[in-house]
Amino acid sequence: MSKSKRTKIIDILNGDQLGSTVVVKGWVRTKRDSKNVVFIALNDGSVMRNLQIVVDNGSISEEVLASITTGASLSVTGEVIASEGKGQAVELSAQAIQVLGEADPEKYPLQPKRHSLEFLREIAHLRPRTNTFGAIYRIRHAMIFAVHQFFTNKGFLNIHTPIITASDAEGAGETFMVTNFDMEKPPKGADGQIDFNQDFFGKKTNLTVSGQLEGELAALALSDIYTFGPCFRAENSNTSRHLAEFWMIEPEMAFYDLKDTMDLAEEFVRYLVKYALQHCEEDLAFLNKRAEDEDKNKKQEDRRPMSLLESLQFVAEHDFERITYTEAIQILRNSKPNKKKRFQFLIEDWGADLQSEHERYLVEKHFKKPVIIYDYPANIKAFYMRVNEDGKTVAAMDVLFPGIGEIIGGSQREERYDQLTHKMENMGIHAADLQWYLDTRRFGTAPHSGFGLGFERFMQFITGMHNIRDVIPFPRARGSAEF
Amino acid sequence: MSKSKRTKIIDILNGDQLGSTVVVKGWVRTKRDSKNVVFIALNDGSVMRNLQIVVDNGSISEEVLASITTGASLSVTGEVIASEGKGQAVELSAQAIQVLGEADPEKYPLQPKRHSLEFLREIAHLRPRTNTFGAIYRIRHAMIFAVHQFFTNKGFLNIHTPIITASDAEGAGETFMVTNFDMEKPPKGADGQIDFNQDFFGKKTNLTVSGQLEGELAALALSDIYTFGPCFRAENSNTSRHLAEFWMIEPEMAFYDLKDTMDLAEEFVRYLVKYALQHCEEDLAFLNKRAEDEDKNKKQEDRRPMSLLESLQFVAEHDFERITYTEAIQILRNSKPNKKKRFQFLIEDWGADLQSEHERYLVEKHFKKPVIIYDYPANIKAFYMRVNEDGKTVAAMDVLFPGIGEIIGGSQREERYDQLTHKMENMGIHAADLQWYLDTRRFGTAPHSGFGLGFERFMQFITGMHNIRDVIPFPRARGSAEF
DSSP states (O other): OOGGGBOOHHHHHHSOOTTOEEEEEEEEEEEEEOSSEEEEEEEOSSSSSOEEEEEETTSSOHHHHHTOOTTOEEEEEEEEEEOOSTTOSEEEEEEEEEEEEOOOTTTOSOOSSOOOHHHHHHTTTTGGGSHHHHHHHHHHHHHHHHHHHHHHHTTOEEOOOOSEESOOTTOOSOOOEEEOSOTTSOOBOTTSSBOGGGSTTSSOEEEOSOSHHHHHHHHHHHSEEEEEEEEEOOOOOOOTTOOSEEEEEEEEEETOOHHHHHHHHHHHHHHHHHHHHHHOHHHHHHHHHHHHHHHHTSOGGGSOSSOHHHHHHHHHHSOOEEEEHHHHHHHHHTSHHHHTTOSSSOOOSTTOOOOHHHHHIIIIIIISSOEEEEEEEGGGSOTTBOBOTTSSEEEEEEEEETTTEEEEEEEEEOOOHHHHHHHHHHTTOOGGGGHHHHHHHHBSOOOEEEEEEEHHHHHHHHHOOSSGGGSSSSOOBTTBOOO | OOGGGBOOHHHHHHSOOTTOEEEEEEEEEEEEEOSSEEEEEEEOSSSSSOEEEEEETTSSOHHHHHTOOTTOEEEEEEEEEEOOSTTOSEEEEEEEEEEEEOBOTTTOSOOSSOOOHHHHHHTTTTGGGSHHHHHHHHHHHHHHHHHHHHHHHTTOEEOOOOSEESOOTTOOSOOOEEEOSOTTSOOBOTTSSBOGGGSTTSSOEEEOSOSHHHHHHHHHHHSEEEEEEEEEOOOOOOOTTOOSEEEEEEEEEETOOHHHHHHHHHHHHHHHHHHHHHHOHHHHHHHHHHHHHHHHTSOGGGSOSSOHHHHHHHHHHSOOEEEEHHHHHHHHHTSHHHHTTOSSSOOOSTTOOOOHHHHHIIIIIIISSOEEEEEEEGGGSOTTBOBOTTSSEEEEEEEEETTTEEEEEEEEEOOOHHHHHHHHHHTTOOGGGGHHHHHHHHSSOOOEEEEEEEHHHHHHHHHOOSSGGGSSSSOOBTTBOOO
């Protein structure tokens, strides 16, 4: 039972173990009876491919063979031999099989057939046992590691910013409250209102919507930092694009201006995409095929603009086009879909907020490259973004990808105390709540910048999955907090 | 202002840039006037050491020099020259200085003197600008990266388990509730009770205390996984050892038995400690000195048993001693501090829970090695731990370190459906709430194991910091959720 005696399937399929006797352990995907032989496809999650186990007639008892059904876990001792079948170079000739755990075929939900993604979402505790989700979680890990590798190589420090916070300064939407009260009878003050001074933290607290503000504090001491942690929004929209709990990567860099930040963002996402192409070839090939099959059942206009692998190459190989918001508006205003009123939201005046349809038009039709738009109107962007000399735009930028639109949003931060407090006042943000943030502008302030990458949005791009609930192991959304 | 023109201080101090003209940016630690020259110590967080900036008389205007005070941020252009002072090989001869942000010496809280850790906790937004916290956060990053590197090298997948959960199955103590209700007027049902069906997730939800159970789901499909995420406990004890929000690393491995797990845990922590010794030499030397100075003001019995660096070497160099709980009890019962009644909790009978004083005695006095205790009494351990053949112990293990006691806790998990449900029933845990967990025992169950390392507890060990609030950037504890 000791793992030291076990060989992982990836090491058998990719290794040079021909003729060795090994022990493999994993879960049965399929069993197929042939004339004088039984074939078992075994998977242990280490790689997309199954290991074919060949059982010669009579070598394993009928009773054991009968209990080997889809989903059962096995320990198999056998010899690695050259395979005559196609699709694999080697297979395992079984000498002994121990069934570690059976899976009643009448009850086990994952039978060897195509299950809908909706059904698999309901059994998210079992879906890592499928090809699709095995591939997604292996790629997700590769991307997590690539994020840390990229920033570590550049001397950035990963900073764990707080999850529970008393500030909702960004005003980024509905937050979740965190409380230790008995909700049936919270303590009340003299005014009859709930007395939050008696709550665990001595005040009202909520789940963070972003680690950026705390990230800035660290950057203004340590130069280059990044966060990689969970963020929360009580989004009421129950769409395929939103989660209530999602992971964000937010680098913050002292002494970076907006151009430096665009350079870093471009280098970063290209690094991740290339890393996936290099390290996840087999899983990506599977998902590419999956996406193609999915598109076959769709109307032409709903199909993806290019295949999954083409999308990744598109980002890996093209320099990103950089245009100002003002230039983007000009292009969009004069575009065919705008003139023919095919955009759902027509672009008329400077100041309009760009929608996904506009972003995708610029990337997929107009430039045929990833696009970075910068210098946005101040009044559609957050309070902490640095005002440009024109007084009406801010040094903000969005990176736009094919099929998905905005994937990164960033900005140079307003480092000037007077401009920042002035803007907070205009936007109704109380300076008293953010004294700690303002302190960094009072003491040794410096130009600095940062951006945010929603990790699940990015994972959708890398895997080609349409529903964001399929790229995180245990999705949280309205009405849904199972497992 | 572009970063492309900036050189980080670590690259100047460690590099070969003698004679080059460079631009450095950072924050002033000290300024010292000498006869014909001004010395400025500049730090940019990239390394512990400051870069000495030498300003010759008359080369920089008096007005600029006057605004250069502790905490101000500067951009300095100068030539890298050999240093005549001790403590550094090179220094920067300033040609031009731009003050990016001043720091009013009357108001800036971080003056060049020793500040208490208590005071620095109150200004946690500025403390990364100190030597101590710069060192801690650089080491913290190195350890985060080492965790990912270790597991990636072994083919483990990082799984993001959910933060918001509807299960409190572990019963690991007080949890925080998460709600989207207006707490002043939550909707009530016909029975007058709050109707949680109307809350965001359609049920009562709380913050996770551990990702283990969800980690097991993934391991029983993908073989080897680890979590690395925030966990939460509404600990009422306001001690130097507890946080309300902390980060946990929890690997789960299919087909591992307890011995495999002890092997992995030992290899893992030794890897981390060696990584720190190799990659964080300068920061550790500083913290080692800091700890020595701290101990000088303490009574002999309150001092650490060995220096910080000795503690790290102790773990790096010794094989861990492995003993059963039963053996540990025998040793402790016959130990001098037990006989002389010097333990606060005397050890009499088998079944007693071990305290930190006992764990430290075994490590520091008896074995003089890190110790792993295994096979604990079932009734002092959690429901999911695998019952041994004796029926009264479980296949659980704790790793004990000098100065700190338990640093890792783990176990083989109960993979047998009947034993698991029987135990849950005895412990009052409703099977209906954990159907998804039990499903993994119904379908293709397999022996599997895992352990948990509290990251901040480990960071205390690595940095020698006594208070756990000093090893996480923004600590959360009762009455404390600032920033």
